[in-house]
Amino acid sequence: MLHLTFRQLSVFEAVARHLNYSRAAEEMHLSQPAVSMQIKQLEENVGLSLFEQLGKKIFLTEAGHELYHYSRTIAQQLTEAEAVINELKGVKRGKLKISVASTANYFAPQLLATFIQRFPDVTVSLNVTNRETLLNQLAHNEMDMAIMGQPPDGLDLVAESFMDNPLVIIAPVNHPLVVEKSIPLERLQNETFLVREQGSGTRISMERFFSLHGIRLTTGMEMSSNEAIKQAVQAGLGLGIVSIHTLALELELNRLAVLDVESFPIMRHWFVVHRANKRLSVVSLAFKKFLLDEAAELMAQAS
Incomplete structure (x- = not known):
């Protein structure tokens, strides 16, 4: 019979999720030695190693993978139980x-x-x-x-x-298209677009929209954040497509402009x-x- 404590399982779940003792210690508000001690005691109770270290990285062993599955389930059930008890108490x-x-x-x-x-x-x-x-x-x-x-x-x-989440096309404030109205989609084929990474919701919507309209865009740099795209557009490296919700500061300070393009914004x-x-x-x-x-x-x- 396994003699495990909820504390040990909680610490193990954090280490297994991060695969990093320091991050788990920070999340659990514990010192790293305290986390290491909890894992050591848990491994002694289980009778098997739960982690293995290769170089500077740690990985779950087969036993670790199995226990991680059950520890997550137990943690979720305890969270739900706490919520139910609070509801019964009328806790706000x-x-x-x-x-x-x-x-x-x-x-x-x-x-x-x-x-x-x-x-x-x-x-x-x-x-x-x-x-x-x-x-x-x-x-x-x-x-x-x-x-x-x-x-x-x-x-x-x-x-x-x-x-609503409107996607708009942004340009540097001195770009020639800024002063034009109802810009045809075909004109955009002459421009270079800075895009989000593959799998991004904005990237998916952009590609679907232009494919539907038969427009082939020239894409330049691929970036992992809206901030990076806005900075690059501001520097004149190309145009970008971002959510209108990301532009409050730039529009207020006149650092970027939203282009008036036919069929835009893309409404998400x-x-x-x-x-x-x-x-x-x-x-x-x-x-x-x-x-x-x-x-x-x-x-x-x-x-």
Whole structure:
């Protein structure tokens, strides 16, 4: 019979997820020696090595992979149990674990600030990541809910749209096209576009749009963030396509211009997403209702 503690499993789950003792220690608010001691005691109880070190990196052993699967399930069940108990007690405080696509981070903190003002005893964990990581987190049920662009097919998800997400074409303020109106799509074939990485929601929407209209674009540098694209466009390296929500500062300071192009903006939407079988806590349900009822109007007022 295994004699394991919840503390040992929690520490192990963090190390296995990060494959890094230092990051796990930081997340658990422990020292690295304390984390190492917990793992050592767990391995002694199990009777097998859970990690192996190759060079400076650590990897899960076969036993480690098996225990990681069960430790994640146990952690999720304990979180749900805590939420249920709090509901029965009528507790208004709680935890909210949110992951957002990197582009959504331009507005998500403002929405969370308003929500926390109404529920000051709620603790929020905000994780900003790329689409690929976010989809992996959803697949493994690692957060309460996510804010992202178009959710994928194939995962058992509940996805509800709460706000428009227009994609626009940006250019340096001295670009010749800035003064033109109703620019035909064909004119864009003479320009170089700076694009997001493969798999990005913006990249997917851009490629689908131009393919539908029979337009072949010349693409230059590939970049992993909206900030990098905006800086490169400002430097005159090409045009870019970004969400209008990323441009508030640049437009206010006249650092970038939005081009008036036919059939633009590309209209996408922001979605609040969670696993279909996930039991949402009172706090999670309140935040979801807040997004669906008020987010669009609040962001319009802020703009």
